[in-house]
Amino acid sequence: MLSQLVRKRNSSVVSVISLGLVVVLVSASCSGASPETVAPDSTVADVSSTTITETTMTTVTTIPIVRAPLTGAAAPDETVLQRPAMVVKIDNHLRARPQWGLNQADIVFEENVEQLTRFAAVFHSQGSDPVGPIRSGRLQDINLLGSLSHPLFVWSGGNQKVTAEIRKSWLVDLSHSVANERGGYRREPSRSAPHDLLAETTKLWLLAPPDAQPPLPQFEYRADTETVTTNSKPAGAVKISMDGVKVMWEWSPDLLTFVRSQDDKPHVDMQDVRINAQNVVVISVVYTKSGSSPVAKSVGSGEAWIYTAGVLVQGTWERLDPQKTFTFKDTTGAVIKLSPGRTWVEVIRAKSAAHIAPGVDPATIKYP
Numbered sequence: 001m002l003s004q005l006v007r008k009r010n011s012s013v014v015s016v017i018s019l020g021l022v023v024v025l026v027s028a029s030c031s032g033a034s035p036e037t038v039a040p041d042s043t044v045a046d047v048s049s050t051t052i053t054e055t056t057m058t059t060v061t062t063i064p065i066v067r068a069p070l071t072g073a074a075a076p077d078e079t080v081l082q083r084p085a086m087v088v089k090i091d092n093h094l095r096a097r098p099q100w101g102l103n104q105a106d107i108v109f110e111e112n113v114e115q116l117t118r119f120a121a122v123f124h125s126q127g128s129d130p131v132g133p134i135r136s137g138r139l140q141d142i143n144l145l146g147s148l149s150h151p152l153f154v155w156s157g158g159n160q161k162v163t164a165e166i167r168k169s170w171l172v173d174l175s176h177s178v179a180n181e182r183g184g185y186r187r188e189p190s191r192s193a194p195h196d197l198l199a200e201t202t203k204l205w206l207l208a209p210p211d212a213q214p215p216l217p218q219f220e221y222r223a224d225t226e227t228v229t230t231n232s233k234p235a236g237a238v239k240i241s242m243d244g245v246k247v248m249w250e251w252s253p254d255l256l257t258f259v260r261s262q263d264d265k266p267h268v269d270m271q272d273v274r275i276n277a278q279n280v281v282v283i284s285v286v287y288t289k290s291g292s293s294p295v296a297k298s299v300g301s302g303e304a305w306i307y308t309a310g311v312l313v314q315g316t317w318e319r320l321d322p323q324k325t326f327t328f329k330d331t332t333g334a335v336i337k338l339s340p341g342r343t344w345v346e347v348i349r350a351k352s353a354a355h356i357a358p359g360v361d362p363a364t365i366k367y368p
Contacts, residue, residue: 068125069214070106072221072340075125083124083205084172084212085151090119091135092245096195097262100270101128107218108277109144109345112243112287112294120145124215127201130184134176134197137162140296142169144347146322148215152208154183156197161290170323172212174204182207218325219279222337229337231330232311236358238282240346241367243294247346248362249280251310257341258307278341280307283317283326284350296347304328305353308339312355 068075075081085106090099093116102108105121105128120141121131137155139162145151146169153171157163167173176185176197184200187193222228237250248261260267260275267275282305286297304317306328315330328336346353354368 067340068106069217070122070124071342072217072219072338073125080125082214084208085148085215086123086127086154086174086201086204087141087145087148087151087171088121088123088131088154088199088201089135089137089141089156090121090131091133091195092117092119092262093135093195095192096133096135098268098270098272099133100198101131101201102275103269103271103273103342104128104131105342107343107345109347110242110247111138111140111144111296111347112349113138114292114294115244117242117245117247122148122151123201127205129200129202130186130188130198131201132198133188133191133195134185134199135194137166137175138293138295139165139290140294140298142166142171143322144296144298146170147218147325149213151215152204152212154179154199154204156194159291172209174207179204179207216325219281219328219343220335220337221340224340226337228309228311229313229330229334231332231334232313234358235307235310235312235355236360237356237362238280238305238307238312239354239356239362239365239367240282240348241352242346242348246367249277249307249344250362251307251358252276253310256310258344260344276342277344278308279338279343281305281328281338281343281345282307282348282353283345284348284352287349298322298347303350304336305355306336306338 066075066078067073068081101121102119104126106124107122109120110117111120118135134154134156136158142165150170150172152174154174156176174183179185182203184203186198188196188198235251237248240247246263249258252259257276257278258280269275284303287294288297289295299319299322301316301318304315306313313330313336315328315336318327330336352368354365356362356365
C-alpha cells in the first residue's frame with residue numbers, strides 16, 4: 001500500500017513538473033532564448049533524490065520468572081501455585097520404608113515421636129500419587145505448621161485430645177475419617193497395618209475449602225547470581241541423633257545436593273531414589289511431653305545450623321508467633337539465605353548434631 005502511494009505521488013509530481021517545463025520552454029522560445037541557457041528547475045533535482053524509508057520497530061519483552069513460594073525455584077506450573085499447601089504425616093517406622101512422596105515435597109519436617117521419628121511433608125509446587133504411608137498427628141504439628149496459611153492436614157487420626165485440638169486449630173482436617181475414598185485413601189496390600197495407609201494428593205487438593213489460600217514463603221532465598229555468605233565453613237556431612245533413628249546428611253558435589261542416610265544405610269524412596277534436598281535446616285528445640293508423646297516447642301528461639309550449597313552457616317532461629325515464619329540469622333545478625341530448592345528441617349534436641357568437615361570419613365565420627 002505504501003509503495004502504491006509513493007508511485008502515485010511521484011507520478012503526480014512528475015506530471016506537474018513536465019507541464020511546468022513545457023511552459024518554461026514555450027516562454028523561452030517566444031523570448032528568443034535558447035533552451036540550453038535556462039537554469040534547471042530545482043524541483044526536479046529534489047524529486048529525483050528523494051528516498052522513502054520504511055522503519056520496523058522491534059520490542060523486546062522480558063517475562064519474569066515465577067517462583068514457587070516454598071522452594072524459591074522456578075515454578076513448574078503457575079496454576080498450581082494458587083492452591084493451598086498440603087501437609088502429609090508420613091510414617092518412618094522400619095515397616096513403613098521405603099516411603100512414597102518424600103522427594104516430591106517442597107519442605108519436610110522431621111520430628112521426634114515415641115522412640116521414633118515422623119515426617120510432616122509439605123506439598124505445594126508438586127504432588128505425589130500415591131503418598132504415604134500415612135500416620136497419626138501430634139500436638140506439636142499445630143504450632144510447627146502454623147505459618148503455612150491454613151494448610152490441608154492429611155493424617156490417619158489421633159487420640160481424643162489430639163483430634164480435638166487439631167480440629168479446632170488452623171489446620172484443615174483431611175484425615176482418613178474425613179476424606180476417605182474422596183481423598184484417594186486406600187490400604188496397600190504389600191504392607192502390614194498400620195503402615196499401609198496411602199492417599200493421593202491430586203484428589204485431596206480437590207477437597208480444599210473455597211477460601212483456601214496459597215502459602216507464603218517460609219525462608220529467604222539467594223538470587224541466582226548471589227553467593228553464599230562468607231560467614232560459613234565447608235561441609236562434608238552432619239550426623240544427627242533423633243529419637244530411635246540415626247540420621248546423616250552428606251554433601252554430594254556431583255549432585256550439588258545433600259543426600260540422606262538412616263541408621264547408616266542410604267535412605268531411598270519407592271522409586272529407589274536417594275532422599276535428597278538442596279537445604280538441610282537443623283533447629284535445636286526444647287521437647288516437653290503430653291502423655292508419652294514428645295512435644296517440640298517451636299515458638300521461641302534456639303540454635304540453628306543451616307546446610308546449603310555445600311557449606312554450614314551457624315546461627316540462631318527465632319519465632320514469636322506460631323502463625324509467623326522462622327527467622328534465621330548468622331552470628332553477625334544477618335539473615336541466612338537458602339539455595340532455591342527443597343528443604344528438610346530437622347527438629348532436634350539440643351546437642352544432638354555433629355558437624356563433619358570435608359575429607360573426614362564420617363565413619364570415624366560418632367553420633368552425638
